[in-house]
Amino acid sequence: MNAVTRSNSSRPRILFVDDSRLMRACATRILGQDFDLLLAESAEAAWELLQDDASIEALFSDLHMDGKSGFDLLQQVRQADQPHLVDLPVVLITGEEDGETRRKHALMLGATDFISKPFQASELLARASAYSQTSQSAKRLRLLEEEHHVDPETGLGNRRYCEERLMQAMSFAHRHQQPLVLMHLRLDGLTALLEEMGEPHAERALQRIGDTLKRRIRREDTAFRTEPETFSFLLAATDAEGAEKLQRRFMPDLEELGLCPEDEALAVKAGFIVQTPPPMNGRDGAQILEEGLSGEATPVSAVGAPSTSVPGIEQALRLLDQGREDQVTPHLEALRERLQPLLDLMGRGGALASGEGAKRDLH
Structure with a gap:
């Protein structure tokens, strides 16, 4: 692996991947003055850089390399968990042997564009400039969307985001015939407790609650703060029984956070509501969510006890x-006392069957 050290943070950062030292040298000569250029000699080395550096704004990769190919790298990028990689502009560098079929396959995998060898300096510069600007715009938009969706005090999704995700999840569950549960954790008395704690301590407490709840759920689930004292969890491919198991997993966390103390003036009473969203029938996410939040919570003391x-x-x-x-x-x-009459009857039935069998043997 070879990389040019960032010397000017205002320059767009580009990753260029090719197993040819000559091609990497050409890229440095053409792009090095205007871009903060990273170089990698293999798809494997490029993937490590992409994992570690979220500031990369465009990827140029040779299609044919020893080891993993440009196709493999493209597929890894598009299947990544990180949103910035899924949206990253990827330009594949093709050779004369790469016909229309290969290009169509690359487009199906998510390639943004192509550039053919031998490329002109002006062509490479134009592609790098255009796609780095596109990437910067996408990042700004993504940050705005994240701020729009996040509860600033806990770092969890906010109510509006919960309503949006609920509609998406209900549609997916309906298409694939999968169960779906929206579970709500209500912490009655939390607001009064936070006011008593004072602002600096309250901020840390809310952040800790958010971190704890995010850590407890699965990767495919999403946690939200839907009311000042209520936290909601969208549980994909989960039924009511699965939600009950998750409730029991929350118990040690609630105790550790001190959210279910006894005999205290500012006790926080925790309770769960398990909501199985019904068919939408023209209703929106806000209406369906409100139905769940207005339900009666099952106290934590009754959950899993x-x-x-x-x-x-x-x-x-x-x-x-x-x-x-x-x-x-x-x-x-x-339970044994309840079953005893049945056990006695079974015993008498067995003895009767043995007696009848003995009589048949005598005859």
């Missing part, structure tokens, strides 16, 4: 299937 009442036989079997033996064990004696 051993029940004080004896569960029914079917309920006990479901709890065992879910791996919740701790909720069944305290009631084993009571």
Whole structure:
């Protein structure tokens, strides 16, 4: 790997990838004066640079290289988790042997443009200038969108973003026949507690709550702050039972954050609402979200805690299937008493069957 060190932060940063030392030298001569140029001699080295440097504004890559090809690098970029890579302008450098079929394949993979060898200096400069400007505009737009979608106090998605994502997720779930749950964590008394803490401590507390909630959910899920005391979670491909499991995972976090203290003047009472969004039927995300937020929360003390009442036989079997033996064990004696008449009947039935079998043997 070879790279030119950034000397002027105002210059657009370009990554040029080619396994030919001569081509890299040509790129340096043509682009080095106007751009902050990074050079890589392989797709593997280029991918490392792209992972580490979000300031790269355009990628130029040779199509044919030892090891991974330009096609492979393009595919990695377009399938990346980072939004700035998915939108990165990628210009593939093709040779005389690359016909229309290869170019169509590259376009299908997400190539932005092509440039043919041997390229003219003016052609390479024009492409680099145009696509670096496009990338800068896209970054500015993405930052504006992120600010528009983020709750500034917690770093979670805000209510408007939740409404937008809910509509998208409902449409996807309907098309693919997948379950979807919108789960709400209500922290009654949080506002009063934050006011009592004072501004600097309240800011840190809200940021910590946001970080904790984001850490607990899966990558495919999204967390939002939908009301001052309510946090919502869009759980893809999850049913009500899966949401209940996630609630139990939240318990240690809520205790660690001190959000369910007992016998305190400013106690924060935590509770969950599990909402299975119904068919849209002309309603928008705001209406559907409001229906869930207006529901009655199940207190945290009742979530995942051993029940004080004896569960029914079917309920006990479901709890065992879910791996919740701790909720069944305290009631084993009571369950045995309930089952005893059935066990006695089964015993009598077995003895009767044995007696009838013995009679048949005698005859």
